[in-house]
Structures are given as C-alpha cells and as structure tokens.
Amino acid sequence: MTAVPKNEVLPLSDGRTQEARQLWARVPQTLMECRSCADGAKGPRAYDVAVVDLAGAPAGRKRTLLIRRSTVPNKKNKKGELVCEVAYFLCHHAP
Template identity: 40%
Template sequence: VTADEAYGQVSRLRLWMEEHDIHHVVAVPKSQTVITMDLGQERAHRLIADLPEQAWERLSCADGAHGPRVYDWARADIRPWREPGKGHWLLARRSITDPEELAYYICFADENTTLVELARVAASRWAVEECFQAAKNETGLDHYQVRGYRAWYRHITLSMAALAFLVRLRQGVQKGDQNTPRACV
C-alpha cells in the first residue's frame, strides 16, 4: 500500500480479509468501482446517489470533542456472489450541514449486521486517528529520521509507550490517585 492509497482501495487486502473471515469496514474514495447486485459495475458515488431518501438514517455513532457526531448513513448491497450468511455493502456517511460531503466504505460482515453497527465501526476510526494525532503532538510519533525497520519500530514503540504513560498519568491526576507516578520536573 503506497502513501496515496487508502487501505480500502486495495482489493487484494479486502479479499484476503474475507478469505480469513475478518469482518471489516474500510474507507474508499467516491470513485471506487463496486459490483452491483445486477452484476454490473458502478462507482460508489453513483450507486449511493441512486438510493431513495428513505434509505438514509440519522445516527449518532460516536461522541466527538463538541458532543455527539451525528450523520446520515445509508448502505447498498453489493457483490451478489457471496458466501452464505455473509453480507457485502457499500456504506455512505453524509454530513447533515453539507449534504454534498459524503464518505464511502466497503463492508463485509455477517448478513444480519445492522446499519447502526456498520456506522459504529466506521466511526471507531476517529478514536484511532485522535490517538495518533495526540502521539504526534505529545510524544513525537512523526519525528523520526531512520533508515531501517528496527530503528523505526523502536521509535514508534517508545513514542506509543510514552503516550500510554501520559494518559495514565493524566487519569491519576484527575482522580487524585496516590499511586500514580508523578512527572519529574
């Protein structure tokens, strides 16, 4: 996977996860081509644009810095040839304030997986991104100049361990925990 590719765009990765029964919700661009239920091919944004308005459901799937993150969500079945009991969907998230702002995801899970569950999994990405942003800001996760994997791995491991320490330290300070290590000044 190159830097300009999203993991969801790599069909080899999605197929590998399916072969190993790893359920997933992966982001894809609006230009992503999917196999429709009539065995045609369609770009994600066109398939979603054809959905009726009643296909959209307003959901709060995660809390953000400014309260609940509320979006309209819809899904369309894709890939009619599938393993029994499994489902494939194209999931879309639409901004309430700007309906032209959409995000797309390809999903694989049990056939009875609800739209609410797919939206919850798609939204869990925000927590991961916030964690990495905090690590970049507070422990220098992105400040490495290494040439080899081992050096990179050591830097990343140390940075994430430092972030875990800081989180634990903050939790203890907020609770007044006497056993929490104090930072050296």
C-alpha cells in the same frame, strides 16, 4: 470495514458495476437514517447513513457499501461553498 474513494468501481447483484458516488446518487433520501457515532468535542457526532447491497461476497458473507453523510455542511466544494461531506465504506459481514 474499509474506506473507499468515491470513484471505486463496485459490483452489483445484477452483474453491472458502478462507482460509489453513482450508487449514492441512486439512494432515495427517505432511506437515509440518522445515527450518532459518539460525542465529539463540540457535542454529538451524527451522520446520515445508507447501505447498498453489493455482489461478490465470499460464501456465507454479505458485502455492502455504507454511505455516510455529515448532517451539517463541513467541507468546501470546488466553488468554495460549504457542503455536507460524504464518505464511502466497503463492508464484509455475516448476513
């Protein structure tokens, strides 16, 4: 798993490409799943996650984009407002 920037261009199975943030905008909120990754100093660290299938995986492997959003506002945007941080991870794994 490798962290990628929000403007990373990724291949889709239909031959098109899109940036990670564009793929995030297409994910229905109903597909987000809340997952706990560990206990932190202030309690459990929970994130909403979604997975988007990508093209371009080597034979016998699968390539996906894991999108992770914090469940509480923790980052300031350009307007100075607190928002939930979103991170993107490129994954190669067995199907």
